[in-house]
Amino acid sequence: MTTAEAVTLPADCRIRPIEPGDDAAVAAIIRVVMPEFGADGPGFAIHDAEVAAMSAHYAAPGHVYFVIERAGRVIGGAGIAPLSGATDGICELRKMYFLPEARGIGAGAAMMQICLDSARALGYRQCYLETLTGMDAAQKLYERSGFARIPQAMGATGHFGCNRFYLRELDA
Known part of the structure; x- marks a missing residue:
């Protein structure tokens, strides 16, 4: 797994x-940011049981979750997990x-770089994601x-509120 050196972060930030x-x-963070984009009703990840205990959930095999800190304060995060209801090799x-x-x-x-590097290291061949209309900056990043x-x-994420779907091959 590589680190965030490929992208320059402010000196007071670390992942x-x-x-x-x-x-x-x-x-x-999840409970503040998702409503900002209208993603707080049924069918959105804000209601996933894992939200309350992310560290325990992402300690499972094939899972990883990272946070970004700025001056010692957590200001964001992202993770990789097997895609529920999909064949092996897809995260x-x-x-x-x-x-x-x-x-x-x-x-x-x-x-993104750390998550994709981790997905490769975990042996995944493809990475999938779901999002929604209005998360324009995120879609540009994807x-x-x-x-x-x-x-x-x-897969079977249960996030029927999402209406945009993306897939990426994870070639070495």
């Missing part, structure tokens, strides 16, 4: 694996959310990161 002490901060980029102060500083690109839009959902 690291989630720890149990981060659970409350990550849950709060999902999950719960990638950033507070406003994390946006525009390279956090998204750095986090496309810059090699994701291609696909016409329909994959």
Whole structure:
């Protein structure tokens, strides 16, 4: 796995694996950011049981979750997990959310690189993600990161509120 050196982050920022002490901060970020984009009703990840205990959920085999800290404060996160209901070899980029102060500083690109490198290291061949209309900056990041839009959902995420779907090959 590589680190965020490929993308320049401010000196007071670092990306690291989630720890149990981060659970409350990550849950709060998810619960603040998702409604900002209208993603707080049924069918959105804000209601996933894992939100309250991200560190425990992402400790499972094939899972990894990272947080970004700025001056010691968690300001965002993202993870990789097997795509539920899909064949082996396909992971999902999950719960990638950033507070406003994390946006525009390279956090998204750095986090994306670490997540994709981790997915490769875990042996995944493809990475899938779901998003929705209105998350325009995120979709630009996904496309810059090699994701291609696909016409329909994959797997069984339960996120029927999402209406945009992307897939990326994870060649070495």
